[in-house]
Amino acid sequence: MIRVRNTASLGLAAAFAAVLAAASPAAAGSIGPNQYFAGDVNGHASSPAPIGMGCFGPVTPGESGHPLAGQYAEVVPLPAATTKADVGYTGSTASAVSISLIVTNGTIVRVIPLGTVADYGTKVPIPTTLTLPCYGSAEAVFAPTPSGVGARNATLTVDFVGQP
Incomplete structure (x- = not known):
């Protein structure tokens, strides 16, 4: 029994x-034409999404460091049409989404490609070799590729968070 x-x-x-x-x-499933999607960083699909930084102890303004291990970005599907500005749309031809970080320091803008995914839920690691600000904000951009009629990027503000 x-x-x-x-x-x-x-x-x-x-x-x-x-x-x-x-x-x-x-x-x-797979990313394809005419689909709504959102970006997600470390399980956060709304802004600001934290990226933990290996910056320990007192940090001076402008100091940089490396992201902690185990962090990621991914694309998540949305079930219905929306007009929210931070939501993406694959448009008429996209079969993948490219993920990048846009880091601005004064007049200097750095575009840091993280990877391209063809399936929802595929986690793209944030490399620990990147050099990023210990504190501050940036933008994660999720761009449909190839871009077609009606395609729209999803965006997500990320906050760099140094460790205490």
């Missing part, structure tokens, strides 16, 4: 895992 309960419990656990997998963004 105990064996039957354990088998039933395993069956329920497997069924529950299958439901979760079907509901996850990774199971959302």
